[in-house]
Amino acid sequence: MFSTILIIDKRKELPIKYKKSLENEQTSVVISRNIQEGLKQIQCIIPDIIIISDSIEENLPTFCEKIRTLTFNTRPIIIALSKSADIQDRIKILENGADDFWSEPVNIDEFRTRIQAHLRRDIEINLDNKTLLPNKKIVLKNLKRLLNAEEKQATLLISIENLDNYKSVYSEIAGDKIIQTLIAIIKSTLDKVDFLGQIDEKTFIIITNPYGSEKLAAFLTFAFDTVAPKFYSKQDAEQGYIILKGNREAGMRSNFVSILIAGIIDNYKLISTPESLLERLFSIKEIARAPQGSNYAIDRLQISGNFSRENLTTNNNQIFINEADSSLALLLKTSLELQGYNVIENIDPNNPIQPKILIIDSNNDLSGLKVCKRLKEKMNFVNSKIIMTSSQHNKQEILSAGADLYLPKPYEITDLIRWVEYFIKR
Numbered sequence: 001m002f003s004t005i006l007i008i009d010k011r012k013e014l015p016i017k018y019k020k021s022l023e024n025e026q027t028s029v030v031i032s033r034n035i036q037e038g039l040k041q042i043q044c045i046i047p048d049i050i051i052i053s054d055s056i057e058e059n060l061p062t063f064c065e066k067i068r069t070l071t072f073n074t075r076p077i078i079i080a081l082s083k084s085a086d087i088q089d090r091i092k093i094l095e096n097g098a099d100d101f102w103s104e105p106v107n108i109d110e111f112r113t114r115i116q117a118h119l120r121r122d123i124e125i126n127l128d129n130k131t132l133l134p135n136k137k138i139v140l141k142n143l144k145r146l147l148n149a150e151e152k153q154a155t156l157l158i159s160i161e162n163l164d165n166y167k168s169v170y171s172e173i174a175g176d177k178i179i180q181t182l183i184a185i186i187k188s189t190l191d192k193v194d195f196l197g198q199i200d201e202k203t204f205i206i207i208t209n210p211y212g213s214e215k216l217a218a219f220l221t222f223a224f225d226t227v228a229p230k231f232y233s234k235q236d237a238e239q240g241y242i243i244l245k246g247n248r249e250a251g252m253r254s255n256f257v258s259i260l261i262a263g264i265i266d267n268y269k270l271i272s273t274p275e276s277l278l279e280r281l282f283s284i285k286e287i288a289r290a291p292q293g294s295n296y297a298i299d300r301l302q303i304s305g306n307f308s309r310e311n312l313t314t315n316n317n318q319i320f321i322n323e324a325d326s327s328l329a330l331l332l333k334t335s336l337e338l339q340g341y342n343v344i345e346n347i348d349p350n351n352p353i354q355p356k357i358l359i360i361d362s363n364n365d366l367s368g369l370k371v372c373k374r375l376k377e378k379m380n381f382v383n384s385k386i387i388m389t390s391s392q393h394n395k396q397e398i399l400s401a402g403a404d405l406y407l408p409k410p411y412e413i414t415d416l417i418r419w420v421e422y423f424i425k426r
Helices: 014-022 035-045 060-070 087-095 108-124 136-148 163-170 172-189 210-231 234-239 274-288 326-338 367-376 395-400 413-425
Strands: 003-008 027-032 049-053 077-082 100-103 154-161 195-200 203-208 258-265 295-298 318-322 342-344 357-361 385-390 405-408
Touching: 003 014, 003 035, 003 108, 014 027, 014 049, 014 108, 027 035, 035 060, 035 136, 049 060, 049 108, 060 077, 060 087, 077 087, 077 108, 087 100, 100 108, 136 195, 136 203, 136 274, 154 172, 154 210, 154 274, 163 172, 172 195, 172 203, 172 210, 203 210, 210 258, 210 295, 258 274, 274 295, 318 326, 326 342, 326 413, 357 367, 357 413, 367 385, 367 395, 385 413, 395 405, 405 413
Parallel strands: 003 027, 003 049, 049 077, 077 100, 258 295, 318 342, 318 357, 357 385, 385 405
Antiparallel strands: 154 203, 154 258, 195 203
């Protein structure tokens, strides 16, 4: 549900009438008959609007003040309902935390319209300026509701990869078009009861029915990869990658923009907060990472132990050097070890822990290009970055072989170290 309303009212018929007038596919309404139940529901459902009747046993201004203190972080809209029309009662209730005061009886059509106006305003101030999707604040609120709900739903995190590299070549406007295209694809697949929100420019959250969530992830990756080549020039589309420009990244190869999807289907037992849920989704996203193109992974994949993906990617600072010049190789090894990196002499394709960086010289006969191609063909090297050094200045051929960066000889050792640091941090 996109919005949640809590009615705290001990009367029997009137709150049910209010609920029927407000509830729809985008809004859920919960009724609490007493103060204790109401306070409990505030913690569980994180309401956007709290409607409080003066039928409750506690003094209404005091209770409004208590709720405002309790909900300081989430800041719901508090609407007080009272049979009193006295101006001093209105002032006192508003001064103690209520956002609005209505004297009963209230016309039911006016009641519904005024509540919708409050919801609309609350939604509008929490929309992303570019995409008009609910922002991170609303995402976290809905994730907390999900964790507290008895009936769990599927959560999908969608991340756009290589977008910054694309923008550096094709412009910010072109990057925005890719984001808009992805959102249009997502919206075309969702039901009215599904939730779509945005954590940041490149990361989105879907809360949906668990039964079709995996098919949804498979369709989104397929659909995005189908349209993605249309955002590139003919030359880039044919070669299958782009070459970055600028003083810092010049000569670095970048894959096309793709999406990675991480999903959790009704498996939230060990997750207690929205932040830990997001952390878990980002970990699953790394499992979905492929050599190129879009991909997805679902929480059903129970990966654990010494060789789990999370353990493999933590504190891995191994660097492999393949340099024919023994003097230069020794200099590289010494310089990198002084920076705290672990330089290894051999790599085993069957070892699940692969080096983060591979520094390979192309050699005069360009035999290093064949080595690069073989490494890129192995799935175990999907997270390894290849820096290819060469005295043969054929950037296009070297990047086409799978290198992530072309570094022409002669080069400064400090430049190489900066590139190593750059890839390690990424």
